[in-house]
Amino acid sequence: MKLKLTCKEAGRLISEGLDRKLSLPQRIALRLHLTICDACTRINAQFRFLRRAALRYPGPERDGGES
Amino acid sequence: MLLKFAMLQLRNQAQAEDAVQETLMAAIQGAKNFAGKSSVRTWLVGILKHKIVDLIRRSSRERPLDLPDEETSLEDFDALYREDGHYASMPAEWGDPETALSQRRFFETLERCLERLPKNTARVFMMREVMGIETDEICKELAITATNCWVLLYRARMSLRACLEERWFAIRA
Secondary structure: OOOOOOHHHHHHHHHHHOOOOOOHHHHHHHHHHHHHOHHHHHHHHHHHHHHHHHHHOOOOOOOOOOO | OHHHHHHHHHOOHHHHHHHHHHHHHHHHHOHHHOOOOOOHHHHHHHHHHHHHHHHHHHHHHHOOOOOOHHHHOOHHHHHHEOOOOOEOOOOOOOOOHHHHHHOHHHHHHHHHHHHHOOHHHHHHHHHHHHOOOOHHHHHHHHOOOHHHHHHHHHHHHHHHHHHHHHHHHHHHO
8 A cells, every 4th residue: 555645545545434444554644645635634524524414314394403 | 305315215116105104104103202302303214214224124135236337437536636636626615514504405405416316326325324324234235345335435425525515515605
């Protein structure tokens, strides 16, 4: 496993990391990539947000209501 | 609302109607267990989730998932990246997305984005993120490989983030 990831590879690892435990080299490579890459940092936050949104789906009955 | 929820997951009218009917039956029988801590809607959705998981477990044993190649390939995603592997266009800043979670319209948008996903992609995403089923179990129930499962989830997340960006965050930012 190489240490330098492209954004394409990082995106897949971010997603897979939500579904299984990544290997240590994968986690290190991803951590390194995220420290230098704003685009993938956004993707990471957005995938995590999607998880929170999906858990609450179908959402509140009214705006600001219970979800 | 319940039928739409079931349809998104099952993509089969007859199965979705069965799930809703079983949910309503269970709700009538269990009405005295309804504690009133959540809304009736939240309570019914909770029952429906269980019924859908039951249905998936039953039907997957009858026939394995029919998975077309375009759902497991990532070639169409190449357009998102430049040759050096960076994003062709920077993913947008979503501001404070948490406020969207209290807005009914946001979830309607999410629903439309889910409807636009290919059938199996939507199904696996719903199982994983809406029902909260572990990936191993999803692979087993649908008789697909772990790699295919991860690819479907990745496809779903990338498509949903692009769809929400276009239809929600870009409009409100």
